[in-house]
Amino acid sequence: MDTANISQCSEITLKCFLLSRFQRAIGQQGTLGEIPLNRSKNSARVLYVSAIALKLAKTWQQTPQTIAAQLAETLEPLCYPDFVVKVAPAAIIELELTDAGLAVWLQRLAQTNLPLPESRILSPVVSADRLFPIQYSHARCCSLLRMAHRDRIISIAQPDVATAPQIWSLASPNPIPWIDDGDRLRLVHPAECNLISQLLTVLDNLYPIFEVKDRKIPINYFKLANSLSEAFQIFYSQCRIWGKVKIEQPKLAQARLGLILATQSLLRFILENLFNAIAPLEL
Numbered sequence: 001m002d003t004a005n006i007s008q009c010s011e012i013t014l015k016c017f018l019l020s021r022f023q024r025a026i027g028q029q030g031t032l033g034e035i036p037l038n039r040s041k042n043s044a045r046v047l048y049v050s051a052i053a054l055k056l057a058k059t060w061q062q063t064p065q066t067i068a069a070q071l072a073e074t075l076e077p078l079c080y081p082d083f084v085v086k087v088a089p090a091a092i093i094e095l096e097l098t099d100a101g102l103a104v105w106l107q108r109l110a111q112t113n114l115p116l117p118e119s120r121i122l123s124p125v126v127s128a129d130r131l132f133p134i135q136y137s138h139a140r141c142c143s144l145l146r147m148a149h150r151d152r153i154i155s156i157a158q159p160d161v162a163t164a165p166q167i168w169s170l171a172s173p174n175p176i177p178w179i180d181d182g183d184r185l186r187l188v189h190p191a192e193c194n195l196i197s198q199l200l201t202v203l204d205n206l207y208p209i210f211e212v213k214d215r216k217i218p219i220n221y222f223k224l225a226n227s228l229s230e231a232f233q234i235f236y237s238q239c240r241i242w243g244k245v246k247i248e249q250p251k252l253a254q255a256r257l258g259l260i261l262a263t264q265s266l267l268r269f270i271l272e273n274l275f276n277a278i279a280p281l282e283l
Contacts, residue, residue, distance in 0.1 A: 012114065012115070012203065012207065013203040013204055013206070013207045014046070014048070014097065014105060014200065014203070014204065015037060015039075015048070015203075015207050016207050018037060018048055018079070018083070018095060019035055019037060021075055021078040021079055022035045022037070022052065022071075022075070023035065024074075024078060025071050025074040025075045025078060026052070026056070026071070035050065035052055036050055036051050036052055036055065037049075037050045037052075038050075039200065039201075039204060043190075043194050043196070044190075044193050045096060046096065046097035046102055046196075046197075046200065047094060047095070047096045047097075048094070048095045048097075049088070049092050049093065049094050049095075050092070050093045050095075051090075051091070051092055051093075052071065052093065053065070053067040053068035053071060053091040053092075053093065054090075054091055063091075064090075064091035065091045067091070068087045068091040068092070068093050069087055071093060072085050072086060072087050072093055075093070075095070079095060081098065081100065081101065082097060082098060082100070082101030082104065082105075083095045083096060083097055083098065083101060084096045084098060099179060099183065099184050099185040100179065100183065102178070102185055102196070103175075103178035103179050103185060106176070106178055106196070106258060106259070106262060107175050107176060107178065107258075109203075109265065110167075110170075110176060110258050110259075110261040110262040110265065111167060111169065111170065111174075111176075111261070112167070113166045113167055113265075114166070114265065114266075114269050116273065126222050126275060126277075131271070131275060131277055133226065133230075134225045134226060134229045134267060134270075134271065135271065135277070135278065135279065135280050135283065136229075136283055137228075137229040137232050137233060137263075137267060138164065138264060138267040138268060138271060138279050138280065139280045139281060139282050139283045140232075140233075140236065141232070141260050141261075141263055141264035141267065142164060142168075142264060142280075142281045142282065143281075143282060144236075144241070144257070144260055145159075145168050145257065145260060145261065145264065148241065148253075148257050151242070151246070153241070153246060153250065153253055153254060153257065154172065154254060154257055155170065155171040155172040156168050156169065156170060156171065157169040157170065157171045162281075164264075164268050164272075164279040164280070164281055166265065166268065166269075167261075167265055168261055168264065170261070173251075173254055176254055176255060176257075176258035176261075177251040177254055177255055178255050178258065180251075186251065186252050186255045187255055187256070187259065189238065189239055190238075191231075191234050191235040191237075191238040191239050192235060192239055192256070192259065194231050194234065194235070195231045195232060195234075195235040195259055195263065196259070197231075198227055198228045198231040198232075199228065199259075199262055199263065199266060201227070201228075202224045202225075202227075202228050202266055202270075203266070205219055206219065206224070221270060221274045221275070222275075225267065225270045225271070225274075225275075228263065228266065228270075229267065232260075232263050232267075235256075235259065239256055241253045241256050241257060267279065
């Protein structure tokens with residue numbers, strides 16, 4: 001059975017990645033939305049859970065626990081090495097992203113352009129004053145990235161741009177040092193975990209734009225963007241990059257800048273492609 005980790009997959013989001021693996025494990029054709037899959041609200045872990053075994057029990061004429069065990073066994077090589085797969089009580093299948101898998105996903109988000117939707121999907125009109133905090137967060141991301149380039153914490157390939165780029169391409173470090181020498185994610189502060197969780201939430205809610213055809217799923221784009229903006233502001237106020245961190249923990253500073261890269265990319269995508277608004281470099 002062939003495997004492909006997150007860095008090699010074509011799916012845009014982790015949810016898309018897992019849903020496609022579930023479809024292959026089940027061996028049936030169908031739309032992604034037919035498979036129940038939700039992420040735990042615990043921001044300290046990236047854990048997805050599915051009750052698909054309960055849904056299949058009647059059709060397969062087996063107990064949910066037996067079906068869950070079979071699916072978990074099939075899913076394990078399909079999700080390796082990025083997810084740990086196990087069966088929890090009540091036949092719930094759990095898939096937890098490893099630190100290495102999260103690092104690969106963050107690297108993709110920070111340094112890979114999101115594709116444009118095939119059809120123009122715009123949010124209902126939002127007033128300029130309500131959009132301002134989101135635009136401010138985007139501008140702050142851009143300002144921090146340019147300051148970090150100036151101070152040689154990172155090196156941006158094209159730092160002098162007139163409009164917000166899809167991606168601030170890094171010349172160095174590449175890849176971003178998400179993982180420490182003990183193979184653990186450097187980003188463990190609650191504000192870092194919360195920002196990562198919000199990045200996941202935004203993309204998981206936007207996945208129908210990229211993956212689901214001929215289906216209209218209502219999405220509150222403003223709420224998503226605003227929550228991401230608020231998470232970034234909390235992160236920025238609590239997680240230092242300059243000063244002592246820059247001197248004593250330069251790789252942590254670079255990993256935090258990687259989070260800013262990912263946030264800027266997603267905020268720009270939402271502002272320009274969903275709100276038809278400007279993603280300013282500065283305010």
